Amino acid sequence: MTEDDLSTPSRPPARRIAIYPGSFDPIHNGHIDIARRAATLFDELIVAVYDRPSKSLQFSPEERIALVRSSVAETVDGCKIVVEGFSGLLVHYARRRGARAIVRGLRAVTDFENESQMTLMNRYLESEVETVFLMTSLRNAYLSSSLIKEVARGGGDIAGLVSPAVAEALNERFGPERP
């Protein structure tokens, strides 16, 4: 080894970028908690809002992105959190963004079947991208966007389940709380 070798600064380690994808129609406290906890594991977390999920949606892609932006922090423990929309295949988007991990939250065992199918398909398409599962916090285990919309539509109080921005958006859409 020469003196030059010793003085050459070593290359900084690659930034660990993860994608947390979803429909986020709308984002709720369970999603926010997963994003916050995932951010403690990576250098950059991209919360990626899929534009065209095959389910009936309440909010447009732009609205869903804006609600995610107003619900998650911009940094957590030094991890930058970026919010973007994406279309097309998730693994292609992950490759474009230089991400090596996909983060998904798991609630009950009922999530597992769908998640394992998606994970194996994504691995078939792109073996370099790993899927990382975070177990939901117990207090959020019963939350889902569809249930929250149903409660909001029926006039129930959803303020404790979503961010203030999402509560406002749901109340605007379905009308304020009714007895």
Ligand code: PNS
């Ligand atoms: O919040 P959701 O609806 O559970 O999120 C599902 C999502 C958006 C992660 C999934 O539908 C997805 O990755 N869509 C992008 C299109 C794609 O890559 N489909 C093949 C997945 S195996």
